[in-house]
Amino acid sequence: MAGAMRTATAPPTLDVRADFPILKREINGHRLVYLDSASTSQKPEAVIAALDDYYRHHNANIHRGVYPLAQEADALFEGARKRIAGFTGAPVRSTIFTRNVTEAINLVAYSWGRTTLRPGDTVLITEMEHHSNIVPWQLATQATGAELRYLEIDDAGTLSLDQLERELERGDVRLVALTHVSNVLGTINPVAEVVARAHAAGALVLIDGAQAVPQMPVDFAAIGADFYAWTGHKALGPTGVGVLNADAALLDSMPPFLAGGDMIASVEAQHSTWNELPWKFEAGTSMIAQVVGLGAAVDYLGALEMERVRAHEHELVAYTLEQLAATGGVKVYGPASADDRGGVVSFSVAGIHPHDVAELLGRENVCVRASHHCAQPLMARLGVPATARASFAPYNVRADVDALVEAVRGAQRVFA
Amino acid sequence: MAGAMRTATAPPTLDVRADFPILKREINGHRLVYLDSASTSQKPEAVIAALDDYYRHHNANIHRGVYPLAQEADALFEGARKRIAGFTGAPVRSTIFTRNVTEAINLVAYSWGRTTLRPGDTVLITEMEHHSNIVPWQLATQATGAELRYLEIDDAGTLSLDQLERELERGDVRLVALTHVSNVLGTINPVAEVVARAHAAGALVLIDGAQAVPQMPVDFAAIGADFYAWTGHKALGPTGVGVLNADAALLDSMPPFLAGGDMIASVEAQHSTWNELPWKFEAGTSMIAQVVGLGAAVDYLGALEMERVRAHEHELVAYTLEQLAATGGVKVYGPASADDRGGVVSFSVAGIHPHDVAELLGRENVCVRASHHCAQPLMARLGVPATARASFAPYNVRADVDALVEAVRGAQRVFA
Amino acid sequence: MDDLYRDFILEHYKRPRNFGELEPHDLEAQEQNPLCGDELGVQIRVADGRIADLRFNGHGCAISQAAASIASEELIGMDVEEAATLDADWMLDLLGIDISATRRKCALLSLKVLRHAVTGEGTWPVGAGG
Amino acid sequence: MDDLYRDFILEHYKRPRNFGELEPHDLEAQEQNPLCGDELGVQIRVADGRIADLRFNGHGCAISQAAASIASEELIGMDVEEAATLDADWMLDLLGIDISATRRKCALLSLKVLRHAVTGEGTWPVGAGG
Numbered sequence A, B: 001m002a003g004a005m006r007t008a009t010a011p012p013t014l015d016v017r018a019d020f021p022i023l024k025r026e027i028n029g030h031r032l033v034y035l036d037s038a039s040t041s042q043k044p045e046a047v048i049a050a051l052d053d054y055y056r057h058h059n060a061n062i063h064r065g066v067y068p069l070a071q072e073a074d075a076l077f078e079g080a081r082k083r084i085a086g087f088t089g090a091p092v093r094s095t096i097f098t099r100n101v102t103e104a105i106n107l108v109a110y111s112w113g114r115t116t117l118r119p120g121d122t123v124l125i126t127e128m129e130h131h132s133n134i135v136p137w138q139l140a141t142q143a144t145g146a147e148l149r150y151l152e153i154d155d156a157g158t159l160s161l162d163q164l165e166r167e168l169e170r171g172d173v174r175l176v177a178l179t180h181v182s183n184v185l186g187t188i189n190p191v192a193e194v195v196a197r198a199h200a201a202g203a204l205v206l207i208d209g210a211q212a213v214p215q216m217p218v219d220f221a222a223i224g225a226d227f228y229a230w231t232g233h234k235a236l237g238p239t240g241v242g243v244l245n246a247d248a249a250l251l252d253s254m255p256p257f258l259a260g261g262d263m264i265a266s267v268e269a270q271h272s273t274w275n276e277l278p279w280k281f282e283a284g285t286s287m288i289a290q291v292v293g294l295g296a297a298v299d300y301l302g303a304l305e306m307e308r309v310r311a312h313e314h315e316l317v318a319y320t321l322e323q324l325a326a327t328g329g330v331k332v333y334g335p336a337s338a339d340d341r342g343g344v345v346s347f348s349v350a351g352i353h354p355h356d357v358a359e360l361l362g363r364e365n366v367c368v369r370a371s372h373h374c375a376q377p378l379m380a381r382l383g384v385p386a387t388a389r390a391s392f393a394p395y396n397v398r399a400d401v402d403a404l405v406e407a408v409r410g411a412q413r414v415f416a
Numbered sequence C, D: 001m002d003d004l005y006r007d008f009i010l011e012h013y014k015r016p017r018n019f020g021e022l023e024p025h026d027l028e029a030q031e032q033n034p035l036c037g038d039e040l041g042v043q044i045r046v047a048d049g050r051i052a053d054l055r056f057n058g059h060g061c062a063i064s065q066a067a068a069s070i071a072s073e074e075l076i077g078m079d080v081e082e083a084a085t086l087d088a089d090w091m092l093d094l095l096g097i098d099i100s101a102t103r104r105k106c107a108l109l110s111l112k113v114l115r116h117a118v119t120g121e122g123t124w125p126v127g128a129g130g
């Protein structure tokens, strides 16, 4: 298996396919070549087992039970929070669980955005954002009379820090919201640099870490962002749980978002007071099992070491770029070098619509996504309705890239 | 086992303990007597297996994939939606998935409440609401200048339809929001009657079905409510998923709540359009596995038949009321007859704080909750800071009630 | 040869019939496939209650483009009232291919835009988008 | 006999020392246990930098009431500055019982309200409420 091969030039790579039960699945005699991890990742045995164990042995509601089972559930849940916060170097107190990264961004857009933005203020986002980091800001700026402006990308899919500087100099930017790694182009943005400049100009920064957290080491404290949001299901964790890492003082100053059980200190008929962080922003029964499962996922990733995950995907991306370049009629979007991108390669095949590419690949059990990838403004910038996208995770191997390239050539033969 | 006993007078009861793996767990040599299902229910093998199967064999993101795995995930997810909608007699199009019932109520409070309420309008709730059906309305009325008023309860824990009538006659009530079954008193409210009267007065009705859906047959269409919200983890389903059943035309007229991927039809730089129902209200990656798991839970409950679940819990509640009445120094809150209450019995023990009751019971592995049960205004009305609460599910048996009563007597001996 | 990509589908995709602009026209509509943002438009000239002429326009995958092309040949000459009653089965029979739930949206995009043009209502459910 | 409910805990619960009102007083505070809504208040009279007298008031479980009663006997006569530095270990040692994470909130409620009274800050984390 390519994952086990080590050559003098290639970095050491991972060999973890056996940890992922779904990879045993064949469809129509084809092994599963799963290249859609940017959409959602597969789950290692350790995560599936943690969920199973939780429901079979420890399930109870948390925070209020005094019987042993409830104490166990509580310890599992809050213990997982500690490890999940630690995984991205964030304080436990200001690590909030949401449904997904989309809800984490909405939390900020409602609780901070709608209560703080005023006419004359600007929210600055980029042309490469996912809809989840666009539409909440459209609604928040429309509701408050603030302005929504975009940082442009160049033809290599890179942001310009000069344009950032010019935008910040206008003096009206209250928030810069940008993705750490583009889910379409793969571009790795210089987020620490953006934070430094934005803070110097008095603006806050929200980073959408949905793609970055599963792909590379992320250190919330070192980046210095005010808000850093990510999502469990892309990071080998269960569906149904997202994470908001944030500055605690800022969260303390914000009003609650969702209201109800668990986020209160006291409720009287007409007035309530709020619980401490992080619970102030967690209303109702938490996604207990999912947090426990995500705890197992970050343990698993931590044991792999994120530097090695990054090296592994870097190698696969470099190989993919090389192989696709050697295939006539294939156009790749985003930075030219694997050094500048995460584990995502979007491409188009001349004369074949991305849907047809994905459909024909799907018949070989090669799973890629053909879509606007929830980034229609970026598609407009690229001048295409959609692209095909292959994306990588620790369980991918060079043979997956070979199967991809082979299937693309097969599709070209069908449409020849 | 008591669940298998049938007498001439007692209704046929269920014998399903073997379906719930956690019930095999002993702690300190005591079998698990789980009487906290109103807080969260245990899960049958069928639900745990559905989650496992999903992650091991079908996991992929939904709605946009053309490869076989994504088609399978899509079919599992949308298939579960159909069965979940059908379980409460609600249209598929207007059955929305949320994180929990708390978020479902917040969705209505933000999307309908904050955009519709005006000064002079009133939201009418009751003294027996859970914080999740109080605090969202405090915030929505405060934000809009509307008023929040309460229907009172009498000493038996019952609402007065006469007071409802008087409140509605004032002509300013826009929404009546009430629980179907009280999580503290067990009271079953006459929700169809409330809906009929509220609609006659031009008010909408939201029903919090968190306790009702797991305990009795619920027919959204027959009740006629505008919004009916419930939560998966109390209905034998996974944590992390709630349901909002609603009137489709009303949902169509409401602006979106959470914004981002999946809930849009198209996104341009400054403007977006919305997807159709139900997806308009489901932003970002859904809690896919949890919806699949909840689908298995409603299949399981459907096979038990909710009439039989209700009969089973009715018998256990009647027995509990009888046994606690025979134990000196125990006071029970709520309706006197099991006919008027769901599977919930709150009580206090003279001279022993509820925490101490729960702690001493917990040492016998008898799991009850001691808390304000997220109903502080109700606690104030009852004149207590907290109560102890035993609550029932299909897997409980008479022997559980015997263990409860025995443990209460043991606690009385400790404090004698 | 692949079932979905049969020769006649590819043939219609590569050389679509009745594509372009139709001026003047009496009816027109435009619809999107929320799955991918593909757009299809139609313009129709009506005479004596019949579709006298018709052109599709826009871009899309092999399935949606071929479906439009194949449908166009059936539609020209059809009663407008009859066209308004055409359903998914009509379209799928015409294509004669097995199709997955997701790709149905592609296959039915031309029907959706046709229906929009002849009935005036553009809210025909096609499922979740991105 | 149960470890947590040792005779001396129950004895303090049933007959709490130094409970009631203290008038006049120099310091006072009030705190809630978010777990259950239990409330505890304290009033303190200060002389020469010492806690000259002290009364707790409010209601709660055996653990929180006994803890307040036992603590009160130690606190009267203590330097206010010293009282401000007392930590959870002090309280738990005094009680001398094994306690679960959840019930810690009960055991430490009197310390929380004391600290609030002597330092003026009432935001000492106790964990999630209902």
Ligand SMILES: Cc1ncc(COP(=O)(O)O)c(C=O)c1O
Pocket: A261, A283, A284, A285, A286, B038, B039, B100, B101, B102, B103, B130, B132, B133, B179, B181, B182, B183, B208, B210, B211, B231, B374
């Ligand atoms: C009546 C009632 N409403 C609302 C809730 C809140 O449910 P969840 O925590 O799942 O949002 C509960 C349970 O805690 C309840 O019993």
Ligand SMILES: Cc1ncc(COP(=O)(O)O)c(C=O)c1O
Pocket: A038, A039, A100, A101, A102, A103, A130, A132, A133, A179, A181, A182, A183, A208, A210, A211, A231, A233, A374, B261, B283, B284, B285, B286
């Ligand atoms: C960059 C980015 N942001 C946000 C999202 C949305 O994530 P979720 O659907 O988990 O909220 C995604 C994935 O779809 C993404 O790639």
